[in-house]
Amino acid sequence: MNKMQILLRQQTMVKTLGIMMVLAVVNIMFSSCTDEGIAGKTKVSNKVEGKESIELAQSTVSITADAGMQLPDVSKPIDPTIEPTSRAVFLNEKYMPLAEGSELKARVFIVKEPKDARKKIGRSDAIDPKDIILGAGDLEWDTKQTMPGGGVRLYSTKEVTFHWLKGNNKVNIKKGEDWYICGIIGGEYSKLYDEARNDPQYDEATRKLAEQLYYFFVDFDPNHSPKHNTIDSKGHIQVTAPFTTGWTKLDIKEDNKISLHQWNFKPMGTLLHFRIKRDESLVPLEACRYSFASSQLTANGGFLMMPQTMIRTMDNDLNEDYKAGVDCEIRPWTNSIVGNFYWNYVNDMRPHFNNTSNQTGYEESKHANDWGPAIYEYRYTFDANAMRKNNKTGYDDFYVWGMPVPHTEQIGTSQMTAERGGFMLGCKQKKGGKYDYANEWLYAAKERELKSGEYKIFDFKQKQGKAFLVELGVCRPRYSTMEGEKLKYPWANPLERLAVTNSRTEGKGFHGDNLQHTNEYNDGYVSDWSVKGGQFKTRFVKKNRNYLPEGYHVPSGEEFGIFFPNMLTSIYEMKLYKDFVNYPDIKSAPNPYYELYSPNEDDTRDFIVATSKNPNDDEDRYWQTKPLFYGYYMHNPKNPLEFYAIRFCGDNKEASKIENRNRSIIGNRYRCVYRWRVLDAGGNSLSDDKQGMRIVVQSRWIGHANVSVKDIIDERWWGKCSPQNPLYKADCYRVLPAVGYPYVISGIWSITYFSRTRWLYDRYSNDDADHNISFCYRAYNRDGFVRKHWDKASQHYGVRLVTDMDTYEFGPLAPRNSQRDMYEGGLIHRPEDDGRSDWTYPVKKK
Numbered sequence: 142m143n144k145m146q147i148l149l150r151q152q153t154m155v156k157t158l159g160i161m162m163v164l165a166v167v168n169i170m171f172s173s174c175t176d177e178g179i180a181g182k183t184k185v186s187n188k189v190e191g192k193e194s195i196e197l198a199q200s201t202v203s204i205t206a207d208a209g210m211q212l213p214d215v216s217k218p219i220d221p222t223i224e225p226t227s228r229a230v231f232l233n234e235k236y237m238p239l240a241e242g243s244e245l246k247a248r249v250f251i252v253k254e255p256k257d258a259r260k261k262i263g264r265s266d267a268i269d270p271k272d273i274i275l276g277a278g279d280l281e282w283d284t285k286q287t288m289p290g291g292g293v294r295l296y297s298t299k300e301v302t303f304h305w306l307k308g309n310n311k312v313n314i315k316k317g318e319d320w321y322i323c324g325i326i327g328g329e330y331s332k333l334y335d336e337a338r339n340d341p342q343y344d345e346a347t348r349k350l351a352e353q354l355y356y357f358f359v360d361f362d363p364n365h366s367p368k369h370n371t372i373d374s375k376g377h378i379q380v381t382a383p384f385t386t387g388w389t390k391l392d393i394k395e396d397n398k399i400s401l402h403q404w405n406f407k408p409m410g411t412l413l414h415f416r417i418k419r420d421e422s423l424v425p426l427e428a429c430r431y432s433f434a435s436s437q438l439t440a441n442g443g444f445l446m447m448p449q450t451m452i453r454t455m456d457n458d459l460n461e462d463y464k465a466g467v468d469c470e471i472r473p474w475t476n477s478i479v480g481n482f483y484w485n486y487v488n489d490m491r492p493h494f495n496n497t498s499n500q501t502g503y504e505e506s507k508h509a510n511d512w513g514p515a516i517y518e519y520r521y522t523f524d525a526n527a528m529r530k531n532n533k534t535g536y537d538d539f540y541v542w543g544m545p546v547p548h549t550e551q552i553g554t555s556q557m558t559a560e561r562g563g564f565m566l567g568c569k570q571k572k573g574g575k576y577d578y579a580n581e582w583l584y585a586a587k588e589r590e591l592k593s594g595e596y597k598i599f600d601f602k603q604k605q606g607k608a609f610l611v612e613l614g615v616c617r618p619r620y621s622t623m624e625g626e627k628l629k630y631p632w633a634n635p636l637e638r639l640a641v642t643n644s645r646t647e648g649k650g651f652h653g654d655n656l657q658h659t660n661e662y663n664d665g666y667v668s669d670w671s672v673k674g675g676q677f678k679t680r681f682v683k684k685n686r687n688y689l690p691e692g693y694h695v696p697s698g699e700e701f702g703i704f705f706p707n708m709l710t711s712i713y714e715m716k717l718y719k720d721f722v723n724y725p726d727i728k729s730a731p732n733p734y735y736e737l738y739s740p741n742e743d744d745t746r747d748f749i750v751a752t753s754k755n756p757n758d759d760e761d762r763y764w765q766t767k768p769l770f771y772g773y774y775m776h777n778p779k780n781p782l783e784f785y786a787i788r789f790c791g792d793n794k795e796a797s798k799i800e801n802r803n804r805s806i807i808g809n810r811y812r813c814v815y816r817w818r819v820l821d822a823g824g825n826s827l828s829d830d831k832q833g834m835r836i837v838v839q840s841r842w843i844g845h846a847n848v849s850v851k852d853i854i855d856e857r858w859w860g861k862c863s864p865q866n867p868l869y870k871a872d873c874y875r876v877l878p879a880v881g882y883p884y885v886i887s888g889i890w891s892i893t894y895f896s897r898t899r900w901l902y903d904r905y906s907n908d909d910a911d912h913n914i915s916f917c918y919r920a921y922n923r924d925g926f927v928r929k930h931w932d933k934a935s936q937h938y939g940v941r942l943v944t945d946m947d948t949y950e951f952g953p954l955a956p957r958n959s960q961r962d963m964y965e966g967g968l969i970h971r972p973e974d975d976g977r978s979d980w981t982y983p984v985k986k987k
Contacts (some may be wrong), residue, residue: 438543466547561841578614593808657833665882674934882941
């Protein structure tokens, strides 16, 4: 339920008072800003034509205050293995702001301590809302001076107007009375409540409630702050983050006069300073959008400095709030206002990424039997191009602030990823390491149920009031974990292992293009492009394999999953489909398919047989213990020859719990989005462009990025299929042309490729060019695909190789470093892209 829904549920009364304050010497850590356009402007009368005025009463009190702000604990980088580096940005080395350019107005709240008006509300005693005397005002400064070594001295002799929550008369503060005062620097006045209090469509009671919330709610949602993460000409960055004194007991010695000494503003929550090194040879600035997501920290909300029970009066609403840990009553004797952070948890509730409906997270949570427990996650996206368009430093500096998420049922996690994936924001590595940046930035409050080893353990709830530096770098996805002398998780985007072009069949090497090379006659023979079964075996499969380039092999049936769907018939049976699969018969999300892929090692057996009589030769000999992945499929509703999937999701609980199966839990290290397009296959104008029959496979590594199945059917999410796409170099494209004999499936033109999995193998026969030549192949046409074999093996098909797992992805033998398709820019063409001019993908602000 959003703030306006809360606003419209309840009616309350409001009043005002003004106070004169003198405040001096405030030392603060990092910059924060209030809304100068509202707080500093001339007072508006709040009269609406045809409605009774809701203007509030005012009074003035003289205040003298000597104040300071306690410095936060400035921490080293979260990862203790990384050397700390300079924090030379707008904030100094202690994360203290400069006075010049900072907006340091304070929101001040004052409440009278009741004698007998405490009441058990929510978690503990609070002031009874029926008897509360509570005011809110703004404090501006005469002097703002940056101090040597950091900090800011503030001094004020200005009058401050207090707006009172209840009552019709002005309030006098009398000698000997017990009062508490609280100050907050930072945050915004809510634009929503400002508009509502002056909107004639609402009745008087609703506008009074809006007036009340306008003064007593301090908004810290960065999406509502026009200055958050903005940068000035000197490189100074503004940050919306709170400093508060908490509730301070006053000693009133004269009527309407307040004297404060050593009034300390302290930082609240956690501040993360992200410093990201760009790699514009991989990703241009315009594609640099970085998304923070956390169920540990949230800035979706603000400080509600009035009783929550005055606006949330229905038991069901309050029970939901309390279940989420939200309990914002006024308890000045506790000093702390941590409990007054009103977490807008409804807007942090997220639908599951495989939910294809238009349900919000809140709506989905009402169907827990279908989806399980609700997902809570705060999200903030920093658009480097919009915020740092003229940045020539090669680095993007920005800040994320948040309060601890009060909800405790789910294990809190935090992550920073590319908004749409494609590239990794790798953690800075030790000097002399294999990589300068590697591994996703992932943290969890405690060990998760599935121990994939991806998350480092760090509980931000225990680190409040601290600032951390996080250094990341834009890079291709890669992991630094070693297993012996080898990388444990190589080739994070599996499609990158597939050769860019077809193998030559009459010599060693690769072709330079992916144009169609078919022949309807002579069993499909095309010189140096196609090969029949016996020749294929002796040149590419048998031990000498003298036509194989170094570091490559023919894919097995299992490895065809690198570039095309490879669903299993059952998690228990562990077999690949052998029947023809029509594209429309692939079921869309929310339910997944299980897919097989081994990310750690190749199956190097000389004999891999689909229907073997020898268990040692069975293709599925090792499948029972290999990692299993989820794959969630979607279809283009307009074009049956285009479909998509989020693949290699490695956190499946079912697979890991099967008895006696020692499966590895890979997590989402290999999680990718795929798009398949069958082009010029006939019978579909949306997929015909007269450039030859082919399949275009596009994959984008996403890791833990927040990508849903609804995202991947959005053309804008992918961008144009062109080298001009800003994510072109980060994405992986592979074009598989029609090669050799085209009539494999029912007389319809097909695209066919050999695998090295044999259909049969007779150990009592010769293994030469004339015997044991029945190999499995994959065939694709405009209707679907099939896994087949041909005993006579007289027809000629193409050969597409994959790299050995041990081939170094960033070395000279890797496909993207050693091969080129001279026509790729044209062959990846998507006819449906023609005529579309706007490819802007809107930033997801929440």
